[in-house]
Amino acid sequence: MARISRTGVEDRRNWTPPGRLRRIAHDHRGAVVALLLATLVAAGLFVATSAMAVNARFDRRVAEMIYTRDQRSLSFVQQQEARLTRQVAERERELAKKEEELVPVNQPYLVVSLAEHRVLYIRNNDTIFRAPVAIGSGETLVIDGVTKRFQTPRGKMAITAKELDPVWVPPNWHYVQIARKNGLGIVDMSDASPGALNGRFPPGRVPISGGNVIIPPWGSPQRQMRGTLGVAKLEIYVGNDTHTTENENSVGTAASHGCLRMLRDDILWMYNNVPVGTPVYIY
């Protein structure tokens, strides 16, 4: 009899599926699983022992063939052995060819180690350039209840663009950070027309007025900062760049907002030698 709950519905804990085997498996799950596992182990043991015995018996039979000069059987065994060896060797050759096709020959790539704060430029398994980098600091900033973590993402990317004397278009969090650091309020004008602040604030500077940091409109001259990213940048993907820094002491540490900062000479080498499209692996 099944247990009846207070609502009058049959309790599902006492539900039993139809069919004898299903019922057994349902009612005694642990015992059934244990028995099946034991059966599998015993079957495996039997198969392994049988294989070893067949092998040993075959060795004895071959010894008999050779000793009794049973040339007909012996040549059959030799042919079989040669055929099997040829098959395996053929498979080996096929795989070797496939592997050759897969192994990259001239495709250089960049590798960034977040743990070791360094970038390598590798070609044909040779490291042809190595330099220290600053990576995302891992610090967090909460804006309107959303937490942003300044970290460099891992994964496979590619160099999408290169630029000398690059212009930086700061994201909104940059202005929020400045305001919080200086105890100022925030006025968000990022969605206003690009010319909204013209004549009132100089281009490329953070607009501050009446105790507030003003977040400039997207596309406005106030939102375009030259020099912040140093002499050059390599864009890995939108929002994450490799560039130089005014704070060269930070290179080799976890200090950036997610970008990879490099020393002046290093980024210039990269600018001159790493083509757009080069894969970048960050790990």
Next chain:
Amino acid sequence: MDETVPRRTGFRAEHPVFFWGTVSLIALLVIAAAAVGARIPRYNREADEIASRMTAEQRRTREELMAHRQKRTQLAVAVLQRDLRIKSLETRQRHLAIVLRDSMLELRQGRATLRRAKLVIGPDSIIRAPDGRSWRFVRGMGERHIRSRQQNPSITIPDWVYVSRGQPVPPEGERRVAGGMGAYVITLDDGTEIYSQPLAGPLKDTVIPAGFMAQSKDLAAIFDAVNEETPVYIY
């Protein structure tokens, strides 16, 4: 109060045919395995006896056949290694590759090698204790996955470590060593460990059988780049 009727009784009593049928099948398989296994030493002995009576030429023929089979086994291993290397090259996600021939640990993503590290590889080994217990360690080859990653874990030094050195095995409580397997331990789903060289404890001087030991700085570099379920190809 709800009405409750005890429904479950003992499995053996409730389904005797199912229970005893399965038990009989298991017993039959074990007996058959034992009977077949008992013949193996006899076959080997007889083959050796026949070989001892062979002429030099017949012995050479036998050795040639054996060498042929050995070559085939070596080729089969080479095929497996190539197959795994191809799998590694075709795997687009980040993964580890352990190249046995070069004693090298590689962090790879597709065709790119992101980081290489020299490994000390523990040899295959059978350890036998005076009381009859034995431990067999076989170096793995094939596809595995990372089961867990630990930093500076406290471990209980296994008793076979002491047995292998002919030393008395201390009580379990005295075998606990903080950082006994170094600062970083990556355990694979078959129990194989990739670990950094410990600074303390009985494992600091030698690599464990069938284990993989790397330098601490190398494992530190890749530790956060892999996670549980990351594939590991050993070839």
